[in-house]
Ligand SMILES: Nc1ncnc2c1ncn2[C@@H]1O[C@H](C[S@+](CC[C@H]([NH3+])C(=O)[O-])CC(=O)[O-])[C@@H](O)[C@H]1O
């Protein structure tokens with residue numbers, strides 16, 4: 001892995017979809033991992049606001065002697081935000097991702113972050129990862145990549161592992177019941193990408209690549225399923241166009 005002057009893995013500009021390419025489903029491989037910070041910042045409206053707020057929310061809900069999980073941690077942006085929000089030295093923080101390219105680079109970013117709370121990284125499927133005594137769990141734009149029929153089982157496991165007073169931070173791309181709203185919000189998202197330097201070709205090729213792997217659901221579907229999974233309260237704390245972040249709380 002090539003490193004820059006700071007010792008951090010070299011980050012490149014996302015040009016993955018800039019030239020005409022064969023249609024292939026999107027995967028979190030090494031070429032995506034290399035450009036990921038640039039890709040997610042330029043593609044997800046609100047991402048740069050949500051990350052620092054994960055620190056604020058973590059600080060509010062973390063409990064002493066509990067476990068915190070970042071499921072689908074990628075390069076650890078949300079993991080580091082959680083780390084900075086945890087004041088207790090007896091907590092554990094676990095980041096999980098099933099992309100070895102992501103985890104390998106994530107290790108470097110964690111090592112460069114000067115902080116005493118250890119972070120455990122697991123390269124495994126979040127559908128299998130062991131969870132217990134959780135105060136704060138984060139799914140920051142990860143559930144959308146889990147096959148819809150497996151989402152309830154995962155959320156139920158998270159809710160069961162969550163302590164009274166604990167939370168799940170769930171950020172997702174959503175779709176809208178109303179066709180008109182779906183069209184307007186999608187157009188605004190594409191305008192956001194254009195304003196960030198993506199061409200029409202990049203936008204349309206990326207759209208085709210993620211179509212079968214990133215499955216957005218409506219806010220109502222997310223709310224109902226979180227309650228069914230065992231959470232007691234569900235609220236939206238952030239929305240920009242078709243991207244939302246939800247807080248699901250467990251009272252008892
Ligand atoms: N079943 C799975 N098991 C483990 N990991 C998975 C699974 N499915 C997908 N992933 C992983 O979930 C991550 C989603 S990105 C998260 C951003 C990060 N949270 C951030 O705040 O920067 C969001 C995005 O790219 O839009 C990828 O690294 C996948 O490998």
Ligand SMILES: O=C(O)C(=O)Cc1ccccc1
Nearest residue numbers: 039040043044173206210214
């Ligand atoms: O780029 C898009 O259109 C998205 O919906 C967000 C995204 C960000 C990073 C990987 C896959 C999808």
